[in-house]
Amino acid sequence: MRAKTLIAAAPRRPLPRELVERKKTGFSVPIAPLLDNPRAGLDGWKRVPELARARCHWSRRLAYVLEHEGVV
Numbered sequence: 001m002r003a004k005t006l007i008a009a010a011p012r013r014p015l016p017r018e019l020v021e022r023k024k025t026g027f028s029v030p031i032a033p034l035l036d037n038p039r040a041g042l043d044g045w046k047r048v049p050e051l052a053r054a055r056c057h058w059s060r061r062l063a064y065v066l067e068h069e070g071v072v
């Protein structure tokens with residue numbers, strides 16, 4: 001908590017106390033829609049029958065893209 005307090009106090013006008021003390025809220029990254037978007041160029045997984053199944057989790061598709069499409 002100390003680091004968060006220091007960062008919150010750094011701006012010229014420090015962040016309000018209620019913001020600094022609230023619980024974490026988290027966030028999501030829209031990876032599944034990105035993998036489905038043909039304009040993104042990350043849809044090579046669609047040629048793999050197991051990955052093209054409707055019930056296939058996006059994380060398996062992402063693993064394929066990272067391994068086979070030279071993204072990393």
